[in-house]
Structure formats: structure tokens, C-alpha cells
Amino acid sequence: MEHTLFFVEDDLSFGSVMKSYLELNDFSVVWTDDGKYAVDRFKAGTFDLVILDVMLPHVDGFSIGKAIRVLEPRIPMIYLTAKNLKEDVLTGYGIGADDYITKPFDSEVLLCKIRALLNRSKGHEDNNPTEDYLLGTYWFRYRMRTLEREGKKQSLSPREADLLRMLYRNKNQLLSREQALRTLWGDDDYFMARSMDVFITRLRKYLKDDPSLEIRNIHGSGFILFTEAEGQ
Numbered sequence: 001m002e003h004t005l006f007f008v009e010d011d012l013s014f015g016s017v018m019k020s021y022l023e024l025n026d027f028s029v030v031w032t033d034d035g036k037y038a039v040d041r042f043k044a045g046t047f048d049l050v051i052l053d054v055m056l057p058h059v060d061g062f063s064i065g066k067a068i069r070v071l072e073p074r075i076p077m078i079y080l081t082a083k084n085l086k087e088d089v090l091t092g093y094g095i096g097a098d099d100y101i102t103k104p105f106d107s108e109v110l111l112c113k114i115r116a117l118l119n120r121s122k123g124h125e126d127n128n129p130t131e132d133y134l135l136g137t138y139w140f141r142y143r144m145r146t147l148e149r150e151g152k153k154q155s156l157s158p159r160e161a162d163l164l165r166m167l168y169r170n171k172n173q174l175l176s177r178e179q180a181l182r183t184l185w186g187d188d189d190y191f192m193a194r195s196m197d198v199f200i201t202r203l204r205k206y207l208k209d210d211p212s213l214e215i216r217n218i219h220g221s222g223f224i225l226f227t228e229a230e231g232q
């Protein structure tokens with residue numbers, strides 16, 4: 001099975017060579033060379049491992065890593081750096097890096113680290129690689145972006161699917177407005193908050209046929225996806 005890597009590196013020459021090398025070794029690679037686009041591009045795809053350069057234009061690799069960890073807490077992550085500073089290494093591991101490699105490095109070493117992390121990740125992943133969730137009487141198929149019930153299927157937009165997954169992962173607990181907005185919209189200003197309210201309204205409409213489910217607004221704080229079994 002081909003694995004897909006998310007690669008963030010601003011050096012165009014190095015990035016191009018590394019992307020080609022990884023593809024020659026049977027990986028699919030999505031490469032971005034500017035930190036400000038990285039999180040949006042990560043959210044647009046499905047990846048097995050992340051390789052992040054630390055020093056990037058506009059947004060540094062540590063900030064990107066933090067955002068990715070919110071979206072995918074278990075995805076393996078390798079940091080690349082031109083510096084061998086103890087502070088950088090500790091910062092990387094502190095926000096969830098699985099490994100750290102200092103430039104210049106042997107490409108075969110990176111390849112071995114990638115394969116080792118993917119093997120370890122496979123051993124620890126849950127039994128739900130397709131991310132299909134039973135939500136009340138609905139099947140929520142995150143990767144397919146659908147809600148299915150009694151033979152009927154509702155397609156979801158990428159952001160609807162992402163928001164419903166966040167609610168599901170926090171079911172019967174508060175999902176703060178700030179967390180959802182910063183993760184999915186990138187900021188928490190007034191207009192983005194109104195946009196999120198529209199998406200919440202849509203999700204309520206999609207789930208309305210199951211009375212055991214409720215997305216409740218907690219004024220000034222956020223939302224809770226209640227299920228009858230645990231939330232009421």
C-alpha cells in the first residue's frame with residue numbers, strides 16, 4: 001500500500017530533490033514550500049506522515065506542527081532543521097515530534113526513519129482506518145464525507161465533515177468556539193464565528209431524524225454534541 005507524505009520545505013532545490021527521491025522509493029508526496037499554506041493543504045488531504053522544516057517563511061514549522069497535532073493527534077511527524085540547538089530539539093519533541101534530523105543528512109537515514117515510524121504507527125493505530133463512526137442511528141464516514149441512515153446518504157462538504165468529526169471526538173463534552181475556529185477557520189473573528197454558526201445549523205439539519213442526537217449551543221463558550229446514552 002502506497003503511503004502519502006506531507007512535506008513542508010521552503011528550499012526549492014532541496015525540496016524538489018527530496019520529493020523525487022521519496023517518490024522513487026514508492027511514497028506519494030505532497031510538497032508545499034510556504035508555511036502560510038501548509039495547514040490548509042494538510043486539511044485538504046489524507047496523509048500517513050508529516051515532514052516539517054523548522055525554518056519557513058511566514059509560519060514556522062513548530063506552529064504548523066501544533067496545528068496538525070490538533071487535527072491528527074497520532075500522525076507521525078519528523079522535523080528537519082539546519083540547526084542543532086538543544087532548545088529547538090526540545091521544542092520539537094515538546095509539541096509531539098516523533099523524530100528530529102539535522103541538515104545536511106543522508107537521505108537513506110531519513111528513509112529509514114520514515115519507514116520505522118510508519119511501521120510503529122501501523123502497530124498502534126485503532127481498528128478504524130477508514131474513520132467510519134456510528135453516530136446514533138447514522139454512519140458518519142469521515143473520509144467519504146457522508147452521513148448514512150436507513151439507505152439514505154447525505155454528502156458533506158470538507159468543512160462540514162471536519163467540524164462533525166471534532167464534535168464527535170468531543171461528544172458529550174464542550175468543544176470551545178475558539179478551538180474549532182482556530183483549527184478549521186484559522187482565526188476566531190466575528191465573521192468566521194458567524195460562518196461556523198451556519199455550519200452548525202446545517203449539521204443539526206442533517207442529524208434531525210435521530211432524536212437521540214443534539215448539538216447544543218453553550219452560550220459564549222461553544223457546542224456540545226450530546227448523545228442520549230451519555231449526554232442527557
